[in-house]
Amino acid sequence: MSRIAKLTSIFCLLTWLSACSVQPWVKPYERENLADPIMSFDGDPAASKYLNHVYEAREAMRGAEGSAGGGCGCN
């Protein structure tokens, strides 16, 4: 199976699994610390994009820099 096909399948499997009901063990009203701005993975997107570029231009490694998620989980 090609790499791309593998990735697509993993993504679909994960989203399918999410249809099963799992009770969240961290309640929405317990998300205070996680919602704190200092807890975000990427606090300043412009600043971190620029620094990633500095490294990518001088080192062989590329990829797997970003991620979403976390935060207050409101709405």
Place this chain on the structure above:
Amino acid sequence: MKQLIALILCCTLFGSAQAAEKISGNAHDFTLSSSLGKNIRLAEERGNVVLINFWATWCGPCRQEMPHLEALYKRYNRAGFTILGVNVEPDPNESKKLLKEIPVSFPILYDTESKVSEMYGVDAMPTTVIVDRNGKMRYLHRGYKPGYEEDYRKQIRELIRE
């Protein structure tokens, strides 16, 4: 081909639930300390339509919703309607600080141990439960998006007229 099937499968298995729904059952009674300096008990509000709003200072949509709740309170309070703003944070000082900037006239209750949030099965922030004059839960709203206050208004008017 296999991937396409997996794709379709995963999507059709998605559940669906509404952000706003009709619910039933007795509203669980509780007593909490409040911004009025005294304890407030839900059962004592029987005879009024009660909007219980679970909120926190760190929740953006909760703060967005506050002025709309204040407007509803001012408008319908004399017709037998009240709001209980249940703050879910362990430290009441956080909400006291915020309320200096966004003052409200309805009582703020401090659920510092999250007992009431747990009792009501709060699974979204904010959560709004509208209780009728007989102490029965009638409407549940999960989260807040601009425009929800219109739904609140319609439901409050309907319950006041009962």
Place this chain on the structure above:
Amino acid sequence: MVAIRFDAIRAVICAIYVLCFSNFLQAAVLPEDRADILYHAYDGGGADINGPYVLVRKGVSESVSVYGHYYVDMVSSATIDVEVQGASRYEEERTEYSLGMDYLHNRSILSIGFTNSSENDYEADTYSIGISQDVFGDLTNISFGFVYGSNWIGKNTGGEEGVVEVGTNTARRYKLGVSQILTKDLIVAVNYETAIDEGFLNNPYRQVRALTAPFNPSSQILDEPEIYPNTRNSDALSLKARYFLPYRAALGAEYRTYSDSWDIQSQMLEIKYAHPLPNWGIKLEGKYRGYSQTAASFYSDLFQYQNIDLVEFRARDKEMSEMNSQTIGIGISYEFKPSWLPYFDKTTLNFYWDYIQFDYDNFRDARVSTPIAGEEPLYSFDANVYRLFWSFWY
């Protein structure tokens, strides 16, 4: 070309299906409205690169947020690569801009974006699409992204012809990310990205060194052109965590591993600490980053001339040598709400300084002439990176 389009179509179909059929209890949240005006400066290894970077994002409706950025690199470069070629310091400017949009539907966010980077001898157009989905009661976020880049490489001949085309290449990136809230104080994330580059992947200015007489290090050294494969496939996997300390501070760690079809393997470890001082409206940050990589299979600082034609590929790019880098960085952020800017909810003024030390284990400083070739000192240099920026929330 057909293969590329099919992958992109598959990614788009997946995104649309997820959007249309996801009907969960709550919704995710679009990124917040903000603007950043950043001045960046890099000074190291003979290169001086600085310029502005402006990023603006605004929600235009309840479910749509748009963003754009403008970025300039003003380059003044006399690095070891330039000097080894016998060239003198050159000045150049690179301009980059992007436009993008995020669309929110229930718990999914669909993102699309376009970026163009332009300088006199290199042009890059990049298209991206991504989807992000909150699941498991919002404790988990799954994201999938596809990026397609089309690049044009030219060479400045310095003569009447100016810049001539040397080649083109395409880049595809597939990303998969999962972030998971573990406790009320801990969030972790796993990211995987695979990259496929095809086409002209050389640097048109760089050459390799070759000894004319084998095993006679004091013989003459000739310059030969680089020859690269015309594909490069790579995989990168990262694991990161962020932990909330009880006295209100945050500790972050990231480990990333990489390997590609040129036999380069590398690892990175980064530790970050953020400490707010709310009474002064200040946040302090510190970080350490360590990185090391092995060389590409066809990399050599010095080839043997007699058999250079027997070697299928050859490169002397220090970026593909065996090397490591160490970074320490500190930053300070000051939050304030100026009364003379009533439109904004809050603003922060930030300054970050990163000091990076690069050490090469098999790349030598060919500017130094030694009696025996291949005995020049191993090259190393350090760089200072400054980021000064003003951020606005509205």
